Amino acid sequence: METVTEHQHDASQKPRTRFAPSPTGLLHLGNLRTALFNALLARRDGGDFVLRIEDTDVERSRAEYVQALCEDLRWLGLDWQEGPEVEGIHRPYAQSARQPVYDAYYEQLEAADLAYPCFCTERELELSRRSQRAAGKAPRYAGTCAHLSAEERQARRDRGLEPTLRFRVPRGRTVTFTDHVRGPQRFDTDDIGDFIIRRADGTPAFFFSNAVDDALMGITHVLRGEDHLTNTPRQLLLLEALGLEAPSYAHISMITGDDGAPLSKRNGSRAVSELREAGFLPEAVVNHLARLGHTYEDNALLSLDGLAAGFDLGRLGRAPARFDESQLRHWQREALHALPDERMRQWMRDAAGELLPADREAAFMATVRDNVQFPEDVSRWCRILFGEVPEPDADVRAWLEQAGPAFFQAAADAGGDWQAVTGAVKEATGARGKQLFMPLRLALTGLNHGPELPDIHGLLGEDEARRRFLQAARRAAAEPAQ
Template identity: 40%
Template sequence: MSDKVRTRFAPSPTGYMHIGNLRTALFEYLIAKHEGGDFLLRIEDTDQARQVEGATEIIYQTLRQVGLNWDEGPDIGGDFGPYVQSERLPMYKGYAEELIKTGHAHYCFCSEEDIEAQRKEAESLGISFKFDDPCKHLSDEEIQQRIAAGEPYVIRQTISNVGETSFDDLVYGHIDFDGDLLDEQILLKSDGFPTYNFANIIDDHTMNVTHVVRGNEYLSSTPKYNLIYDAYGWKRPTYVHVPPVMKDDKHKLSKRNGDASFQDLVAKGYLPEAIINYIALLGWAPATEQEIYTLDELVDVFDVSRISRSPAIFDIEKLTWMNGVYLRGMDEQKYFETVAPYLEKAVKGPYSHKEIAKIIQPRIDVLNQIEEAVDFFDHPGDYDLEMYRHKKMKSNPEIALTSLKAAKAALEQITDWTEENVHETLLALPKEMGLKNGQVLWPVRTAITGKQFTPGGAIEIAFILGKDETLRRIEDGISRLEAAAASAH
């Protein structure tokens, strides 16, 4: 086996990319690249029943979006292909038969009913179930007769008198296991397809994979895998078992429970680079307080010994914060290109999308917040006049009416409608009127947006709306306040 570090991401094409899956791919990529090694992509499609049309394309697309480019794989080839399990089928049967010859596997003709009967018997006796396969005791002659008669069979691992067994894991350390508790797993199914447990051993060895990274739920299966490595006389890989990504203290993240996949998060307006940065920190801690990393920086600092043994909780609020940091860190042009599709959908009026992008950049954390944040440009809110009452701004409907009239008169005098001129005009009013800034700006913002919360203040928004539309909306605010005052008397 090569000294070069080689890791593999081996997903099944069964749908969207789950966050836990993507984190495993990321850790595998970082382990390989930190050591200058190779990152392989292998498609494990032996479970034909669960395959989803187009799922392989989703795997390619997701890995490319987050920058996890593979060195070998089904689409680009390599020296150890094919990289799709269903294209490697003839190989598995040969390897399984080799184990039969050495006494480490056997033919099993038992039906599901036979196994179920044993399970029920164990339950009735109150003991834990471990299938005791009677087919282990069949003679070679009887086996050949039954195969020749077309009787369906599987090839099952043979495990006997193992005793204490152990292995080392880079996350969980040294692990001892009672080998006599291991169940004899199926290696080759009756349809000729290998099980996941068998195929991944053969593939990892024949592809020179040095480090196997997977979820900690496979810790208890690893002794069975090791028996197969040992049976062939192969070197065991280095194991890296990672803790699960959880929704909360008790529940794993799961698409079935409606938890977001990578595709869902992107559709909700999270950036691929923010997602990959965030999931790197799920169950792994850098040596410093730094939280924002490019992929190249992660490659530099990644250290397997800093992977936690504890489950990681997926915190959408933390991801949202991090996404906001990424959005605010973009240069003006890149930010505009990123938000342009959202602005085109949200603002159809004759307003500068570039200027709108400037006011939302400091205030938007997720791209899907844009539409609701800027919808007032086309459709000012049908607001309650009580919105003019603001304790902190020391405003109320009476003060608002006075301020709006003064603002209208002052803004009408502007001949060159620039942000600077709007700024000077509106900020001169409070001093002239003996009011606080908020007592003028809050009523203007309320009148021109109809919303309590907006990205940008009265000055920025008035500049973008333009003179005519700003005056029209202020006039409407004045009319409504006057009508309310009249009806109150």
Template identity: 55%
Template sequence: MTLRKTRFAPSPTGLIHIGNVRTALLSKLYGERFLLRIEDTDQERSREEFVEALMEDLRWLGLAWDEGPHSARAQPDYHQSQRGAIYDEFYLRLAEEGLAYPCFCSATELEVARKVQLAAGQPPRYSGKCGRLSKDEIAARREQGLEPTLRFRVAKDAIVEFDDLVRGPQHFASNDIGDFIIRRADGSAAFFFCNAIDDSLMGVTHVLRGDDHLSNTPRQIMILRALGLAVPHYGHTALILGDDGSPLSKRNGSRSIRELREEGYMPLAVSNMLARLGHHYDSEELLDIQALSSGFRVEHLGKSPARFDPVHLNHWQELAVRAADDEALWNWLLNDTRQRVPELRQSAFLDIVRSNCRFPLEAHQWATALFSDALERGAEVHDIATVAGEAFFQAAYDAAAAHPDNYEAFLEQLKQQSGAKGKGLFQPLRSALTGRLDGPELPKIYAIMEPHRLRMRLAEFARGAQ
């Protein structure tokens, strides 16, 4: 039985963004074997550093590929820029069989024809006039130094049909497509030609991609059938919209995976959010890649555009931080944060991070509040200290000195000496120890702070309340 083989085929012209990675993730989850191919035929914009970056991002997300390049340097099997000889063989076959022909029409001619067709209410398509040139006419144009494109000759009055994995039965009239370019005048392969050829030659059985490629699919099917090559099953997923309902862009929330990493997002947060973007899972728990794959169903992919919601991403980020083990969480912290945390208090600090932080910067703020001598105090905290009064903080200092390692005994003595209770007890105490009115439970704060620093904070507030 043939394994279901999927692929991700990015163009290395920049850092990969949420939309690109969603395609990679869905393909990884759906496939039993996952292929990575680098489509770097755009030599002006493709960069080796972008290849390295996208592979690093995929590895960070846990999207390991079963087949594909293992370095950023071009490898003939998996970099399209190295496969020109293969495409040339198929161009020759098509031309010899009369299924492709040279086209000498200039860009200006094509644009004028397009505008005329649109003005007449017709779908813009090539007239096919160069397909009627004789051998002598073709030779004459070549002698003039004209470099032609190569067009695929589309059969007239035909219907191209396929069953889309996401959208169901699809039908395209060949007369609405017209003869299309498969090789540019500079000799480079058109995207949908080399893309289709490589999918078939590499044994890709199922292709998941955005619905902006839907119009390419009948062209690719015609090419593969004309060459007698296997045609994959195609599925076209709805595109992602931004938080304002328009196509996702940097303006409305799109970010590169590199940017998400730098902001402190965890890979499981990103993968869980993207896997559920336009796809239904029965489980609402944080799932690893294997579990996401087990629960993935192509029939659960929606046909309507999915909207990227930063709140949704932050929800999964919170779950990912809570689920991280100590080693992963420690490495996730900023270097400056790790330097602030005393070795004996690392485990207790990580426990506080899991319960109170979503990003490394938040963890750094707590490390500063808990392990630094200086403490930032806002106006609200100052007012609370004033209301509580010097006697309250002096009593807290005495209780802390008497019970440095026992929060319950400390709290009981403070209650008896100060007479404070409820909000009047806990709010000034939290303010004095952390400079904040929210955060970890007080027993955890009391246990993690070094006794001398804790007493110093209480003494400072006693003086400040005078």
């Protein structure tokens, strides 16, 4: 049995990888991880990362989605060396503009009788599949149109039937290749039916345009989802028939949600633009995704260069990788802590807007930096510290009532710095530990957690702190809720 194998690339050759999305929606986490892995592999060895737009689905593809995904990739730092807005020697990078390229290869295959027109309707194909399943066979094309004469083909055209074009899969052969994640792979061509490479409207099918463009653009490594694994033997057969060089493949594990099902909007997937709007930092997103299905020796926050340096195809796992938003939030905390001071200040300025008095900016940022994760946290602390203490809920009111009006009156009368306040309250009430500090925190912020109390007191200033203590005293003296 004759064997088809993929070409073995020179190990010294710099990798050329690609991300080839279809612009039919916003970029989500699953596709983003594919882009990230391809970008990291190219970056590690000084190769090229190519962005190609697979927009042959004319009805669903939208220019605004192309623009959006370019913005998302740039926000994350995943710049491409060839593709939209950059161009290069392999342009155009949108498949909708590459039809003449595909047409030339269709002609080559038809001239060699390696492809043929198929006039089967979708209903006829479905009936054939049902029949095969009923007979206990795997459904594949039955070859109905594989040997039509020229006259039979013309007769069908005369009836107004527009054919697809099918690739003639050779029989009695084996396709083998070594997947960088899943090891040696073997497929018998007798189990692969002749497949469509051109739709009835003349546009290329995925199997065809994806494989041809990988070869023509010199792609050396294709990292893609494991759902594409069974596509690979078809594409290797196509490239062999066209005399084109094939890349090597790594089929990465899928990402699942908390319920173990493939990640989707229902179980946690979010568009990259949604993460950006929510205030996630790009460093947090890439550090989390780089560890979904890939292991690193270093569990610290890494730059893109650091992530690239530690990226290894041998560290890609086969088991599904579970997306956990709590882990993404962990990396958000790490990324915020690592921000340079000036970038942190700008991030907080943008989040606070007009809520933050210019003359209190430095003190505010120093006070709350370790207690914010997202822009909404910054604006909330602005409202608390430069506005009014929130109305107490039942738990807060219980603490205030337990402390009693005299507790807060002593704090208000103390004057001076934080040490003077706590000393006066201790002397007046004998309160210690949590019984001392929790009522004071609730009086100043209305919350049972937050920045260090001396910092809050210093930021508020003596007059504002005294006002809040007196307000707490009044609340503590109020009649308990019935």
